[in-house]
Amino acid sequence: MPESILIVDDDHQVTEFLERFLSKYAYQTASAGSATQMSLLMEHREFDLVVLDVGLPDIDGFQVVRDLRRVSSIPIILLTVRDEVVDKIVGLEIGADDYVAKPFEPRELLARIRSVLRRASTKPEPQGAPQGPETVFSGFRLDTDTRKIAAPSGTNVPLTSTEYSILVALVQRSGEVVGRDQLMDMLYGGSVHVTDRALDAHIARIRRKLVTAGAEPDLIKTVHGSGYALAAKIGTPGVQDFT
Incomplete structure (x- = not known):
């Protein structure tokens, strides 16, 4: 079954482009223009990953990450306008899995999506640890x-x-x-x-x-x-x- 990605950004050009781009690589997508819309979508549909813009119109993106982490371990990739270390570190410290600075190269975002989803779905082979689940x-x-x-x-x-x-x-x-x-x-x-x-x-x-x-x-x-x-x-x- 194709993996499903929720894109949360108030810039409709960004969400429309990413939905078209990711569909070429067999991902199912949906988009939301605010944290409120995101919550409504997540109540009625399951997603494998969220691409989340930090600058949402209703709730700060960092707060959205905090709220999500209280109830879910869904992978989150942040989109940040400023390529500043402090923004990235804050995002990771509160629970995001990765980040991409705007403007971004679509293939870089695709690589990060694949990497995060691979980590979320792959069960490592035991090495030094005892055998068994x-x-x-x-x-x-x-x-x-x-x-x-x-x-x-x-x-x-x-x-x-x-x-x-x-x-x-x-x-x-x-x-x-x-x-x-x-x-x-x-x-x-x-x-x-x-x-x-x-x-x-x-x-x-x-x-x-x-x-x-x-x-x-x-x-x-x-x-x-x-x-x-x-x-x-x-x-x-x-x-x-x-x-």
Whole structure:
């Protein structure tokens, strides 16, 4: 079934162009000119990804991301008018998966859409982690079948597709340093330019969510000049979890 993309932008020329452009690549599309219209569409239809302009007429796009993240982990790509690092970092820190600055090259946006959707749908192959759909670390349960993380309390930890992919990579190589370049290549495949600070923003958000759910603050360690490491031993359900 074709993947469905919701384009949210008050510039009708942009939405009409993107709908035509993306349809050429077998995507189903719909568009909304405001956050209110977006909400109505999402109540009656399921989407696989949202392309969201920051400058909406009724609600600030960053606030829309915050509101969406309270109820959904749907992938979000932000469209920003200004190509400023601060706007990009804010967007990533509040839960967006990627960003594109206007005016943009359509093929770059297409590459980012494909990358984000691939991360959202691909289940990584286990490497260092135990075999089976569930892995336990520091009381958390990672289920690669459902792509969910359960806290020690049993509640779900709401990770975006990008955050999930990063955490899985760290879990698979727990105790080892996973290089920044390795993570960037895993996430973006080298096909588009992404700053290091984008990765830092994702890591910071993962840490914040895990700590809120009961993890120690240093569960994910930063190895300056190298990358990141998960400071936990890995177990399986029913087997003692060594931390």
